[in-house]
Amino acid sequence: MGDKTCDSATLTVDGHTVSLPMMTGSEGERAVDIRHLRRETGVITYDPGFANTGDCTSDITYIDGEHGVLRYRGYDVEDLADHCEFVEVAYLLVHGSLPNAQQKAEYSRLLNLHSLIHEDMVHFFAHYPDRAHPMAVLSAMVVSLSSFYPELGENRREDIDMTVTRLLSKLRTIAAFSYKKSLGEPIVYPRHDMKYCENFLNMMFNSPVVKDPVNPVLADALNQLLILHADHEQNCSSSVVRAVGSADANLYASISAGICALWGPLHGGANQHVIEMLQDIRANGGKVDRAIERAKNRDDSFRLMGFGHRVYKSYDPRARVAKKICKSVMAALNRQDPLLDIAQELEAKALADPYFQERNLYPNVDFYTGLTYRQMGIPTDMLTVMFAIGRLPGWIAQWLELRSEGEPKIARPRQIYTGPGLRTVVPIEERP
Ligand code: ACO
Numbered sequence: 022m023g024d025k026t027c028d029s030a031t032l033t034v035d036g037h038t039v040s041l042p043m044m045t046g047s048e049g050e051r052a053v054d055i056r057h058l059r060r061e062t063g064v065i066t067y068d069p070g071f072a073n074t075g076d077c078t079s080d081i082t083y084i085d086g087e088h089g090v091l092r093y094r095g096y097d098v099e100d101l102a103d104h105c106e107f108v109e110v111a112y113l114l115v116h117g118s119l120p121n122a123q124q125k126a127e128y129s130r131l132l133n134l135h136s137l138i139h140e141d142m143v144h145f146f147a148h149y150p151d152r153a154h155p156m157a158v159l160s161a162m163v164v165s166l167s168s169f170y171p172e173l174g175e176n177r178r179e180d181i182d183m184t185v186t187r188l189l190s191k192l193r194t195i196a197a198f199s200y201k202k203s204l205g206e207p208i209v210y211p212r213h214d215m216k217y218c219e220n221f222l223n224m225m226f227n228s229p230v231v232k233d234p235v236n237p238v239l240a241d242a243l244n245q246l247l248i249l250h251a252d253h254e255q256n257c258s259s260s261v262v263r264a265v266g267s268a269d270a271n272l273y274a275s276i277s278a279g280i281c282a283l284w285g286p287l288h289g290g291a292n293q294h295v296i297e298m299l300q301d302i303r304a305n306g307g308k309v310d311r312a313i314e315r316a317k318n319r320d321d322s323f324r325l326m327g328f329g330h331r332v333y334k335s336y337d338p339r340a341r342v343a344k345k346i347c348k349s350v351m352a353a354l355n356r357q358d359p360l361l362d363i364a365q366e367l368e369a370k371a372l373a374d375p376y377f378q379e380r381n382l383y384p385n386v387d388f389y390t391g392l393t394y395r396q397m398g399i400p401t402d403m404l405t406v407m408f409a410i411g412r413l414p415g416w417i418a419q420w421l422e423l424r425s426e427g428e429p430k431i432a433r434p435r436q437i438y439t440g441p442g443l444r445t446v447v448p449i450e451e452r453p
Pocket residue numbers: 070256286287288289291316317323324325326327328329330331332380382385386387
């Protein structure tokens with residue numbers, strides 16, 4: 022959309038009335054443009070967590086949280102998950118349209134070309150403690166890429182494709198190598214004869230002495246899960262990527278910062294905590310009611326992990342698709358997981374409870390994704406890494422969009438100071 026001013030709002034501050042232009046997005050969302058508010062009135066707005074604040078216009082992702090709608094570049098996320106590969110969706114997010122066969126082939130060629138990481142970087146893994154959290158390793162390795170690989174050049178399409186495919190390809194390799202390191206096993210190098218998801222599963226679960234074929238059911242499920250994660254407009258980590266990028270920091274540094282933000286348990290880190298919560302419930306005799314009572318108790322810091330969302334006030338469409346994927350994978354593999362039973366009971370009881378109903382708390386994307394990753398053999402502490410691999414094209418698209426708008430405006434919110442007034446320093450010997 023453009024900066025279409027359709028209307029205006031009026032605000033009176035200390036008897037002085039100002040007219041504030043309004044903006045309307047392509048799907049009808051409306052906003053009051055307060056860019057000149059402070060200059061005209063001397064006041065600022067107060068909005069902790071930016072719950073009511075738009076920081077940018079964006080053509081990438083549309084969410085209607087009231088009706089559970091999520092679209093990338095106009096395509097419904099379920100449609101994409103049903104009909105596309107993750108690599109196509111990555112291309113869509115970055116370039117704005119789905120690739121044709123030739124463009125997809127070129128992307129795949131570049132993904133293969135960039136799949137290795139510099140051998141000096143491979144040595145880094147040896148120096149992390151065995152119990153290092155894989156998200157710590159991932160963010161450090163990504164920022165290190167900036168010292169091994171040249172910066173994103175001009176905004177030429179070839180430069181963008183090279184950088185995007187390099188990051189997509191290497192993030193997958195870094196994730197798999199860090200897992201092998203945690204096991205003390207030799208790394209398995211990427212292969213040019215395998216597609217993106219198959220290649221990742223091969224690096225994770227095969228070894229120089231085990232060369233089993235990758236189960237296509239799992240490769241397909243991985244494709245779908247990564248698509249579900251691929252973008253989510255101005256969420257915490259994407260806002261961080263944009264904020265860091267707005268200071269003119271390079272792409273690798275911006276993405277590394279996004280990985281750190283994603284790690285938080287209130288954001289992407291929730292998928293690890295969901296599995297731990299379900300394991301905890303199981304270990305305590307499967308008492309789902311107790312978890313619900315704890316989540317409702319204001320004196321208890323416990324929250325139902327994988328529940329609630331800042332934007333969705335109805336069922337998160339990604340959770341619906343993730344649940345479907347989880348069930349179909351288990352059916353195809355003829356497996357069962359007691360944690361799925363606990364998750365479904367927890368969901369049913371929470372959705373029937375007035376506390377969750379009144380607050381519009383539904384399962385979010387993290388509630389069911391970890392259960393499918395478990396079927397692939399992904400360890401619990403790597404679940405947020407899987408989210409990061411999926412979210413990478415979204416972060417890149419957000420970063421590129423920010424940079425395509427000319428000189429980005431540096432992210433720099435204001436504050437309302439509530440500390441002491443002016444004080445003078447008392448010599449140390451006279452201080453109480
Ligand atoms: N369990 C119990 N109560 C909850 C939960 C939950 N999971 N989530 C929100 N609430 C309650 C809050 O206590 C609050 O209650 P109150 O009105 O009585 O004070 C009300 O619902 C509104 O919650 P907020 O924290 O104000 O909502 P906000 O939009 O700020 O937070 C968040 C959203 C962080 C996702 C929150 O729902 C949460 O902590 N969920 C659990 C963690 C989680 O699953 N995070 C992943 C989110 S998806 C993603 O980032 C990929």
